[in-house]
Amino acid sequence: MSTAIALFTSDLRIHDQPVLRAALDAADRVVPLFVLDDGVLGSRFCAPNRAAFLADCLEDLDASLRARGGRLVVRRGDPVDTAVRLAAETGATAVHLAAGVSGHAQRREDRLRRALGDLLHIHDAVVTVVAAGAVTPAGRDHFAVFTPYLRRWEQQPRRDPAPTPRRVPVPDGVQGERMAEVRALLASAAAGDPSPALPRGGETEGRRRREAWLGAPLDAYQDRHDDLAGDATSRLSPYLHFGCLSPTELVRDAEAAPGPGAAAFVRQLAWRDFHHQVLAARPAAARLDYRPRGDRWAADEQELAAWREGRTGYPVVDAGMRQLAHEGWMHNRARLLTASFLVKTLYGDWRAGAAHFLRLLVDGDLANNQLNWQWVAGTGTDTRPNRVLNPLVQARRFDPRGDYVRRWVPELASVEGPAVHRPWRLDPQRRAELDYPEPLVDLEEGTRRFRQGRGLS
């Protein structure tokens, strides 16, 4: 009787799960293992929203495995030590793992390889459609420009989705935490309570939302995905981040849908792969400027706090920040405009903004988050560093009636129409009644502030 370990990370699903599939194909019995990483649990990365979502994912995965005669083994500790110890304990002759792109994932992979040698099997294209590094430009290790990347990405042959296992035979007597204990551990390790309107995690919920999204016509996506109040986005990002959904399956099924909306949606999924291949090649870009531009970031702590709490005095910015706090999620257009406000208007360091997003976003993904922030900050792969998103222009374009603001900024709920975007123009008595902050900076009087640090000798 041979045994293999399927080490789950950001691939918490049983459908199109190459890691689990390979373990099952290669051995008689499989230990599906998830390690609550002490290094993550005890750090600032243990964000309440993702910890709660993760508990849902693990519970759902355990239930799916139990329905197939198995279960999920969850242990707390160092993932490498835990996997090595479990391999010795069960006599496992193989450990299967999905390739990761972050520095943390790469170090974990390296340590596992040193400890396990040939026993370790790394699987590509589990968390992305095209594996990081699978396509590269001549003479470089990664693409720095999206359009040529997309061309190659589209031509790349797709992996066939792995068949869903019917039976998962798990050896008897393998110790693991009970699911109630897992949830309690995650809740106590998290620094604070989850957002009130956090979505439910797990593959089952993810697939339900996937079917709903693909079942409705995708036509409108191209025209409406930027509309803040319309909220016509898939909201599948948390499920993709935790691997509850296979991006390969999602792209295949979206491509089967007709029309330009489907292509626009697939394009967004390609951006995900693009950022993953950048981070895999430059893991330090999670912290350091991809292209250092000599910026001198200037926002003070009070301005930063006002931004975090959604009281900058710019209603569309504050609406985004409050949606983030309430749902653990923000409309992508709002992410761009709130990020631009911090970085380009207040001159706040993108790292501070990215850290706040990572604390709250339930889909908070190192590659997408840090590299999108760098894109906005002008330090990323983009070669146009001086792009500024004016919140008033963004508001007019993407929340023309002001509905998004009224939904998320209750102080302004009584202000009708697009006037809600400029509360400073209301008469003074009305403004006093609203109890809404004065704008942190004036963007209407031609006093546009330019970023500092550029062009200085």
Add this chain to the structure above:
DNA sequence: ATGGAGTTACC
């Protein structure tokens, strides 16, 4: 405003 055309640089 997560672009396009034209140019440069390097395979």
Add this chain to the structure above:
DNA sequence: GTAACTCCA
């Protein structure tokens, strides 16, 4: 010939 860069939007 391809990807990155520059300028122009």
